[in-house]
Amino acid sequence: MSPETAINVDHVGMVFTLDDGTELTAVRDVDIKIGKGEFVALLGPSGCGKSTILRLVAALEEASFGRVTIEGQDPAELSRAHRLGVAFQDHALLPWLTVKDNVALPYKVAGKKVDTTRVKELLELVGLGKFAGARPSQLSGGMRQRVSIARALVLRPDVLLLDEPFGALDAVTRRHMNVELQRIWAEDEVTTLLVTHSVEEALFLADRVLVMTGRPGTVAMEMKIPFARPRDPSIQRTPEFHAMADKLTLALEPEA
Amino acid sequence: MRLSRPQIQDLALGVLGILLFLLGWELIGFYKLAGLTWPRFSTVMEYLFDPSRRGLFGRAMGASFSMILGGYLLGFLIGLGAAMLSYTLKPMQPGIDRLASTINAIPPIALAPLFIVLLSREVTGMAIATINVFFVIYVAATSGLEKSRQNHRDLFKVLGASKSTRMLRLDLPAALPSIVSGMKYATPAAFIGAILGEWFGASRGLGLLMVSAMQNFQIPLLWSAVFIASAASLIAFGLMSLLERFVHGRFS
Numbered sequence: 001m002s003p004e005t006a007i008n009v010d011h012v013g014m015v016f017t018l019d020d021g022t023e024l025t026a027v028r029d030v031d032i033k034i035g036k037g038e039f040v041a042l043l044g045p046s047g048c049g050k051s052t053i054l055r056l057v058a059a060l061e062e063a064s065f066g067r068v069t070i071e072g073q074d075p076a077e078l079s080r081a082h083r084l085g086v087a088f089q090d091h092a093l094l095p096w097l098t099v100k101d102n103v104a105l106p107y108k109v110a111g112k113k114v115d116t117t118r119v120k121e122l123l124e125l126v127g128l129g130k131f132a133g134a135r136p137s138q139l140s141g142g143m144r145q146r147v148s149i150a151r152a153l154v155l156r157p158d159v160l161l162l163d164e165p166f167g168a169l170d171a172v173t174r175r176h177m178n179v180e181l182q183r184i185w186a187e188d189e190v191t192t193l194l195v196t197h198s199v200e201e202a203l204f205l206a207d208r209v210l211v212m213t214g215r216p217g218t219v220a221m222e223m224k225i226p227f228a229r230p231r232d233p234s235i236q237r238t239p240e241f242h243a244m245a246d247k248l249t250l251a252l253e254p255e256a
Numbered sequence: 257m258r259l260s261r262p263q264i265q266d267l268a269l270g271v272l273g274i275l276l277f278l279l280g281w282e283l284i285g286f287y288k289l290a291g292l293t294w295p296r297f298s299t300v301m302e303y304l305f306d307p308s309r310r311g312l313f314g315r316a317m318g319a320s321f322s323m324i325l326g327g328y329l330l331g332f333l334i335g336l337g338a339a340m341l342s343y344t345l346k347p348m349q350p351g352i353d354r355l356a357s358t359i360n361a362i363p364p365i366a367l368a369p370l371f372i373v374l375l376s377r378e379v380t381g382m383a384i385a386t387i388n389v390f391f392v393i394y395v396a397a398t399s400g401l402e403k404s405r406q407n408h409r410d411l412f413k414v415l416g417a418s419k420s421t422r423m424l425r426l427d428l429p430a431a432l433p434s435i436v437s438g439m440k441y442a443t444p445a446a447f448i449g450a451i452l453g454e455w456f457g458a459s460r461g462l463g464l465l466m467v468s469a470m471q472n473f474q475i476p477l478l479w480s481a482v483f484i485a486s487a488a489s490l491i492a493f494g495l496m497s498l499l500e501r502f503v504h505g506r507f508s
Contacts, residue, residue: 059413082416086414090407094408094425095506096429105425106415111421
């Protein structure tokens with residue numbers, strides 16, 4: 001972790017009030033510091049509150065306890081300044097826009113002139129140069145996710161948030177997408193928080209993996225990933241990788 | 257555009273249905289099954305397309321269609337504007353909703369005398385058409401504006417979109433399928449409004465032709481005016497259906 005903290009999740013707790021008035025604690029006392037240019041994966045089973053953490057960093061929710069800051073500021077300041085990039089599990093592409101226009105959307109929302117060269121470069125980078133004029137409905141699931149990642153990166157954000165971006169894809173496509181994401185990320189090492197339930201994905205992509213478990217969710221374990229970048233897909237077959245995967249899996253299911 | 261087999265079948269059945277309808281019309285008239293006030297289809301067409309009457313029908317159509325179009329556009333703008341206002345200023349929504357339903361609960365025909373007094377005989381039809389169209393568009397647009405999906409709303413929030421950017425780039429495009437469906441159903445409503453309004457003594461228009469033909473027992477003239485109004489309404493409705501299909505394919 002670099003000395004400069006970019007994202008500071010400072011002892012955050014989150015309580016939701018249900019319709020019948022009962023209170024549900026989603027996460028309790030989560031403390032995460034992410035350095036500038038660091039890629040952190042938040043690994044956990046569904047329902048552990050890891051997406052809640054991401055939504056807090058994205059200023060989509062307000063913490064009940066503690067606070068989240070990005071470079072000392074409220075995350076909402078960052079999104080107002082159009083400095084946040086996000087890719088959701090559901091690609092969230094606008095069906096009425098072409099691929100190119102979807103990637104250019106952040107420029108338009110920010111009221112900036114569309115940098116067509118940048119849009120074109122990013123589409124080439126995610127391997128969709130030929131599909132610039134296609135509509136999302138004409139693409140496969142993996143292609144749509146690549147478009148949504150290109151869109152998240154187009155403004156060169158200070159912070160990139162990835163909420164299970166490949167969660168809905170089959171295992172083979174997913175592995176392939178991870179290799180691509182790793183390559184794309186290496187172009188422009190942006191501070192990244194990835195939320196995932198896949199051990200291999202977290203290990204392959206991140207500089208550091210945090211395991212979140214329990215209800216309410218807390219950070220149960222932290223692991224630094226030593227592999228040098230750029231990472232070749234073959235590292236996933238090394239004994240070292242397998243040993244770390246076993247350790248993370250055990251941390252995910254301590255009772256199993 | 258290439259048509260698939262079921263589409264060709266649909267089209268053929270539709271044409272067959274229209275032909276059967278016209279044949280029935282012709283036969284009822286020929287055998288006088290419905291009395292003297294039911295002319296043959298061919299008689300009506302002969303009357304309608306007689307070159308000497310081109311001016312008469314042309315003027316009536318010009319007057320009615322401009323009232324219909326004017327009322328349609330005005331009603332559309334007011335309906336969409338009200339829907340956008342109630343969506344943007346949420347506290348106003350219940351009030352605008354109630355106002356719209358109250359206006360719709362009063363039969364426009366009951367308001368016609370007021371329009372005649374307040375506005376003029378000439379634009380009463382347009383005013384009624386405006387009210388009819390306004391309500392249909394308002395209901396369609398308010399429900400449409402709620403249709404943007406949660407993940408898209410999250411995306412716009414994270415991207416730091418202003419309210420107006422979100423309206424322009426997300427809410428309105430997401431509402432478009434509903435709005436266009438509303439526009440389709442508003443078409444006959446505009447025709448009804450305008451022609452009803454003309455019954456109250458406009459100096460020209462299809463509605464006036466109908467009333468005067470009825471009073472003077474000019475049966476072919478009456479049927480001709482009704483035929484023009486119905487055919488125009490059906491054609492407009494059909495065109496709107498095509499637009500609707502296109503928009504639904506692209507925006508949802």
